[in-house]
Amino acid sequence: MPADALLALEGVQKSFGGLKVVDDVSFAVPRGGRFGLIGPNGAGKTTVFNLISGVYPIDAGDIRLDGRSIATLPPRERVLAGLARSFQNIRLMPHLSAVENVMLGQHARASGLGALLTPIGWMPRGRWRRAAEALLAEAGLDIDPGEVVANLPYGIRKKIEVVRALASNPTLLLLDEPAAGLNPSETAELARFLGRIADGGTTLLVVEHDMGFVNQVCDQVVVLNFGAKIFEGTQAEARRDPLVREAYLGQEQTDAA
Numbered sequence: 001m002p003a004d005a006l007l008a009l010e011g012v013q014k015s016f017g018g019l020k021v022v023d024d025v026s027f028a029v030p031r032g033g034r035f036g037l038i039g040p041n042g043a044g045k046t047t048v049f050n051l052i053s054g055v056y057p058i059d060a061g062d063i064r065l066d067g068r069s070i071a072t073l074p075p076r077e078r079v080l081a082g083l084a085r086s087f088q089n090i091r092l093m094p095h096l097s098a099v100e101n102v103m104l105g106q107h108a109r110a111s112g113l114g115a116l117l118t119p120i121g122w123m124p125r126g127r128w129r130r131a132a133e134a135l136l137a138e139a140g141l142d143i144d145p146g147e148v149v150a151n152l153p154y155g156i157r158k159k160i161e162v163v164r165a166l167a168s169n170p171t172l173l174l175l176d177e178p179a180a181g182l183n184p185s186e187t188a189e190l191a192r193f194l195g196r197i198a199d200g201g202t203t204l205l206v207v208e209h210d211m212g213f214v215n216q217v218c219d220q221v222v223v224l225n226f227g228a229k230i231f232e233g234t235q236a237e238a239r240r241d242p243l244v245r246e247a248y249l250g251q252e253q254t255d256a257a
Contacts (some may be wrong), residue, residue: 004032005064006203007052007172012040012061014051021047023227024061029172034204036218036235038211040247042225045207049174052205053085064173080172086161086178092149098160099145103134105167132167138196139163140189155182159190166197173197174204179213191216223247 005028014022022044029035037045050056052063054075063071063219070078084105092101106128133145141159162178177207179187188211194217198204208214214221214235221238223231225247231238238244 004030006033006066007205008062008064009048009052010062010064012048012051012063013059014047014056015059021227022051022058024222025227026061027222027228027229027232028049029203030204031171032198032201033220034198034205034218035206036214037205037207038051038209038214038221038250039224039230043224043247044175045224047227049085049176049205049207053083053174062131076085079168083174084165084168084170084172085176086165087176090154090157092157092161092163092164094150095148097146097148098136098141098143098152099129099132101149102135102164102167103128106132106246108175111136135163135167136160139193155186158182162190162194162199166202169242170202172203172205174205175208176207178206179208179210187213190215 007029008026009028010026012022013027014182025044037048039045047056051058054070054073058071061071062069065078065081065083068081070083072082073081090134096104136145136158138145139159139162141163143152143156149160152160158178158181162175165173167177167244175245179190180185191213194204194206198217204217206214206218208217218235220233221231221235222229223238223241223244225243230243230247233239233241
């Protein structure tokens with residue numbers, strides 16, 4: 001593992017039944033890096049996220065965060081170790097307000113039984129709520145923090161999920177298609193917000209199909225195809241790589257280009 005790596009995957013494998021969906025994948029994300037995990041549909045990107053965050057156990061290999069193996073840790077302990085993520089499909093609590101959903105992210109890092117047992121809405125102007133409201137404002141969400149999430153547009157809910165992940169104060173933030181469902185102005189604002197987060201020291205690993213968004217947010221990419229890594233490097237290099245071109249365009253188009 002490189003000395004500056006915050007996250008390292010080493011020979012990670014995962015199969016479901018007889019289908020190998022992650023095949024001997026290794027890559028390292030340096031501390032403070034802005035990495036994109038890209039590839040065609042079905043390449044295994046979200047499965048890799050699920051392995052890193054503990055949704056699925058790995059079959060072989062290792063996953064290390066800040067030099068420590070997290071491959072056998074339950075998801076909550078990975079959060080406590082500094083990892084947070086958003087999901088491709090929104091997983092907010094629709095009956096709670098925007099600020100209460102963000103506070104759930106804070107709750108994930110709570111230490112001590114007293115903090116865990118404190119109801120989310122028990123202190124209307126407590127420090128947790130004030131910090132959650134500040135995060136919503138910093139993300140450019142011009143909404144009433146007390147608005148119930150079920151009443152908000154899809155694009156706004158996507159951004160709230162990103163803010164909730166940030167509320168756990170992670171060192172590594174995994175974002176699974178954060179720009180999906182956002183209009184161009186919302187996408188640009190989210191990219192600027194994530195840039196500020198990265199400038200503050202949070203390491204980013206982003207799965208996203210919007211290559212314009214990836215260009216704005218990420219400086220390096222890992223490309224998967226059929227569960228295997230086919231490229232790691234800069235986006236400019238990726239665009240010139242024949243295996244990447246074949247994965248996205250097909251053999252005939254690549255040969256004709």
